[in-house]
Amino acid sequence: MKSIAISGSPRENVGKRDAKELRYQGQVPAVLYGGATQTHFSVSAADLKPVVYTPVVQFIDLDVAGVASQAIIKDMQFHPLTDEILHVDFLLLDESKPVTIEIPILLTGTSPGVKMGGKLTQKLRKLRIKALPKDHLDTIEVSIEGLEVGSSVRVRDIKLPNLTITNTPEDTILSITTSRALRQAEQEAASGKK
Template sequence: MKTIAISGSPRENVGKRDAKELRYEGKVPAVLYGGKEQHHLAVVIADLKDVIYTAEANFVEIDVNGAKTKAIVKDAQFHPLTDVLMHIDFLQLFDEKEIVMEIPVKLTGTSPGVKMGGKMVQKLRKLRVKALPAAMPQSVEVSIDKLEVGGLVRVRDIKADQYAITNTPEDTIVSVGMSRALKQAETEAAKGKK
């Protein structure tokens, strides 16, 4: 999985007023937890652009005074009106401990149902994946080569050796339904046979 490097500085003062001052300076308050103790940090908002505002799943390497720690973004809080990043939580990674992440779905191939005029609908764009950090995929590939009109791919249809998908097995990832033009053509064909 891709790792993005960011730098942070330790925060001594924790509170509403101090967090507001940090945001005024172009930084955002952050917490790194998951180890023996949690660390309060200040991170430059511009450094988080590639981490937060992307559809991809990434690991983060946080450099605090020369000490590098691998982590994932566990939570990000935004202002309800201005959509400005207010706070971010990082979960520290350990090689022997499984984690759960939202991983994007990547559709591969060409659906015969779409070629025949069907309409493809992707219901799930991300899946919850549980794995060790070394086995975490960049994306979950779903083949649509055999997807006919009326067909669908469910979570249970995805086979993975290195990781587990924790979504409900009955959840639909992608389906191909009849388009309006295809329905009209079938209706007209049925009327023509009468």
């Protein structure tokens, strides 16, 4: 999985007034947890944008006052009106402990059902995957080759080595349904109209 480097500055004071001052300076208050102690620090809002505003999941190589650690974003808080990032929670990764991350689904191939006029409906865009950090993937590829009208792909149909999918096995990832135009053409053909 890809990783991006972000550096932070330790915070001595934690509280509303200090957090507001940091945001005014273009910094975002953050916390790193998952280790023996929590680390409060701030990061540049500009450094967070490539990580936050992308569908790609990335590991983060944090450097806070010379202490390096690998983490993921576990939670973020946004301003309700401006969508400004207010606070970020990072989870420290341990190579020996599994972590659950939502990984985006990438559809590959061409479906004969879609070529015949069927409609492809993707209901899930991401899957929750539990695995060791070294085993995580950037994307989960789902092939739609050979899917006809009326076919669907469910979570249980996806097999990934060394990874556990935590979504409900009955959840539908995608389906190919009859489009309105194709349904109308079939009805006209059945009634003999042209």
